[in-house]
Amino acid sequence: MTEMRWDVAPGDRPTIPASEQGASSGFLVYTIGLLLAVILTITSFWVANTSAIWAPGVPAGLAVLAIAQMGVHLVFFLHITTGPDSTNNVLALAFGVLIVFLVLAGSLVIMADLNQNMMPHTDMLNLQMQR
Amino acid sequence: MNVTVEIDAVRESELLNVSEAGPASKRVIAGFGFWIFLLSDIVMFSALFASYAVLAKASAGGMTGIQLFDQRNVAIETALLLLSSYTCGMMSLAINSRRYLPTFLGAAVTFLLGVAFLALELREFQGMIALGATPQRSAFLSAFFTLVGSHGLHVTVGLAWLVLMMVQLSLRGFQDVVVRRLHCFSLFWHALDIIWVLIFTVVYLMGVLP
Numbered sequence: 001m002t003e004m005r006w007d008v009a010p011g012d013r014p015t016i017p018a019s020e021q022g023a024s025s026g027f028l029v030y031t032i033g034l035l036l037a038v039i040l041t042i043t044s045f046w047v048a049n050t051s052a053i054w055a056p057g058v059p060a061g062l063a064v065l066a067i068a069q070m071g072v073h074l075v076f077f078l079h080i081t082t083g084p085d086s087t088n089n090v091l092a093l094a095f096g097v098l099i100v101f102l103v104l105a106g107s108l109v110i111m112a113d114l115n116q117n118m119m120p121h122t123d124m125l126n127l128q129m130q131r
Numbered sequence: 132m133n134v135t136v137e138i139d140a141v142r143e144s145e146l147l148n149v150s151e152a153g154p155a156s157k158r159v160i161a162g163f164g165f166w167i168f169l170l171s172d173i174v175m176f177s178a179l180f181a182s183y184a185v186l187a188k189a190s191a192g193g194m195t196g197i198q199l200f201d202q203r204n205v206a207i208e209t210a211l212l213l214l215s216s217y218t219c220g221m222m223s224l225a226i227n228s229r230r231y232l233p234t235f236l237g238a239a240v241t242f243l244l245g246v247a248f249l250a251l252e253l254r255e256f257q258g259m260i261a262l263g264a265t266p267q268r269s270a271f272l273s274a275f276f277t278l279v280g281s282h283g284l285h286v287t288v289g290l291a292w293l294v295l296m297m298v299q300l301s302l303r304g305f306q307d308v309v310v311r312r313l314h315c316f317s318l319f320w321h322a323l324d325i326i327w328v329l330i331f332t333v334v335y336l337m338g339v340l341p
Contacts, residue, residue, distance in 0.1 A: 009158050010166040011317060012314075026227070031217075034214075041210075044336060048202075048339065048340065058340060063332070066328055070329070073325045077216060077324070096170030100173060100174060107178075107184070
């Protein structure tokens with residue numbers, strides 16, 4: 001049992017013992033986050049424009065970089081951590097991610113399936129073929 | 132954080148269980164409520180992303196992303212929004228230690244970076260519309276303008292909110308209610324940056340892949 005009895009508000013850093021809490025630690029957290037985000041952004045733009053990477057692998061690479069950068073934003077800017085005083089925030093986030101995944105994956109799978117099944121009949125209903 | 136720390140200091144002598152500790156502080160409740168709102172906002176954006184992903188190739192013979200998107204412009208927009216998220220974080224630190232000048236300075240820089248982002252985005256929209264790539268032209272463009280436009284609208288609302296909070300701060304000082312609202316604003320602003328990460332990846336970078 002920690003000394004915290006309530007979860008911290010999202011965006012607040014977890015309470016650290018005063019002895020470990022330097023005056024500049026908050027500044028350091030944001031600056032590390034900024035540096036990581038800049039590195040990931042530059043990598044994303046490089047991956048999209050380089051020919052050094054196997055072309056079919058580029059979208060997957062971009063997706064990984066984007067997810068990593070969202071993680072960096074969550075941890076360093078919104079201070080969502082795995083600590084015991086952040087449980088409610090993480091649970092809410094997990095539920096949000098579940099819904100986002102269902103909406104995205106569900107839409108894409110269903111529409112791709114429809115496209116495949118309707119291709120021989122008519123192009124009008126086939127949104128992806130209206131080029 | 133300060134509020135919780137103070138409460139902790141007060142209750143240091145009488146450590147209670149979660150079940151006996153009573154209601155959480157207002158900052159925690161307000162922050163958590165706003166967090167739920169942000170997650171529902173992100174769910175709304177996921178629907179817009181899904182429709183964009185489905186319609187991304189449906190350009191109906193019109194212009195496609197490869198012809199329309201300018202990567203340099205997007206890179207500058209990304210840098211502006213990321214930096215404004217960082218200065219917003221600096222502003223939160225100044226608020227936590229209740230210092231006026233750094234707070235106003237952080238807010239001003241955040242506001243200017245946000246305005247610059249919005250100006251670039253509007254100029255981009257204007258350029259696209261001048262080329263005949265209007266939202267009516269194709270399903271791809273409808274989805275594009277809805278998704279990126281919603282994000283731009285959120286940024287606009289955020290900027291108005293920031294101005295309002297600075298007025299409140301100068302009139303009322305660091306009252307608890309003002310600090311809570313400022314805290315919600317910074318959550319909002321960081322969340323917008325997270326959504327922009329997805330937009331520049333899914334729309335602009337994946338959109339120009341051959």
